[in-house]
Amino acid sequence: SQKIEQNSEALNIQExxxxxxxxxxxxxxxxxxxxxxxxPGRGPVFLLLIRENEKEKRKERLKVTFDTTLxxxxxxxxxxxxxxxxxxxxxLLNNDMRFGAGTRLTVKP
Amino acid sequence: xxxxxxSPTHLIKTRGQQVTLRCSPKSGHDTVSWYQQALGQGPQxxxxxxxxxxxxxxxxPDRFSGHQFPNYSSELNVNALLLxxxxxxxxxxxxxxxxxxxxxxxGTRLLVL
Numbered sequence: 001s002q003k004i005e006q007n008s009e010a011l012n013i014q015e016x017x018x019x020x021x022x023x024x025x026x027x028x029x030x031x032x033x034x035x036x037x038x039x040p041g042r043g044p045v046f047l048l049l050i051r052e053n054e055k056e057k058r059k060e061r062l063k064v065t066f067d068t069t070l071x072x073x074x075x076x077x078x079x080x081x082x083x084x085x086x087x088x089x090x091x092l093l094n095n096d097m098r099f100g101a102g103t104r105l106t107v108k109p
Numbered sequence: 110x111x112x113x114x115x116s117p118t119h120l121i122k123t124r125g126q127q128v129t130l131r132c133s134p135k136s137g138h139d140t141v142s143w144y145q146q147a148l149g150q151g152p153q154x155x156x157x158x159x160x161x162x163x164x165x166x167x168x169x170p171d172r173f174s175g176h177q178f179p180n181y182s183s184e185l186n187v188n189a190l191l192l193x194x195x196x197x198x199x200x201x202x203x204x205x206x207x208x209x210x211x212x213x214x215x216g217t218r219l220l221v222l
Contacts, residue, residue, distance in 0.1 A: 004151075036213075043113070043199050043213030044152065089151050096165055097142070097211075099151030 002028045004092060006100040014108055019077040021103045023090035026071060030092035033066055035075050038087045038102065047088075048075075080107045111136065113202050113214035121220045122190050130185045130217045134202030140164075141183040142211065143175060144199040152199055158183050187219075195221045 007022035023033070031052050036044035050057045050066045050073070057064045063076040077084050087102040114133045122128050134141050140159045144152035154167035158177035177183045181202075187194055197218050201211040 046210045097154050101151045
């Protein structure tokens with residue numbers, strides 16, 4: 001069956017460090033992969049989209065990689081700040097859209 | 110420009126009842142998708158509406174139905190509510206299905222007692 005796994009439920013890092021979140025998938029061939037941020041009690045907010053033929057995408061302090069051979073995407077936040085604390089969701093798109101359970105990131109001052 | 114809006118924000122129902130949730134898409138968007146998000150889980154795709162028709166559907170029973178109006182707003186109806194239907198229901202709009210950025214609303218928190 002199709003499965004999407006995000007590396008851990010929670011990740012704690014120190015301010016200024018780089019946060020790296022992982023999204024692995026099995027039995028799926030996504031055409032696109034998206035990353036979202038979700039704050040408690042709010043809807044997800046779109047951050048980045050990467051297509052299957054793209055290896056890397058950047059936006060300000062954010063970087064996403066997509067390895068269709070490893071079936072994995074990595075999401076990096078450089079120079080992390082306490083305001084980056086949130087749950088980050090990966091979503092795979094083909095004929096439908098499937099989300100991972102998310103990783104809760106806490107950036108400590 | 111208003112983003113995606115949903116109503117109501119919270120709702121309490123009892124088992125067996127029916128509920129209708131509403132969504133207004135972001136201006137300029139014609140596609141509306143509905144998701145169910147249980148606590149601690151990612152959103153699960155229910156269905157997507159485009160041009161007033163259900164274009165795609167996730168793995169949800171027929172108790173979940175929807176509608177899209179000519180102004181692109183949408184409703185989600187759930188019949189014969191079960192305790193397990195308690196969740197945050199999210200609406201997302203886009204201009205071209207899943208291939209463009211989806212904008213999510215704040216959600217409706219449904220509690221079934």
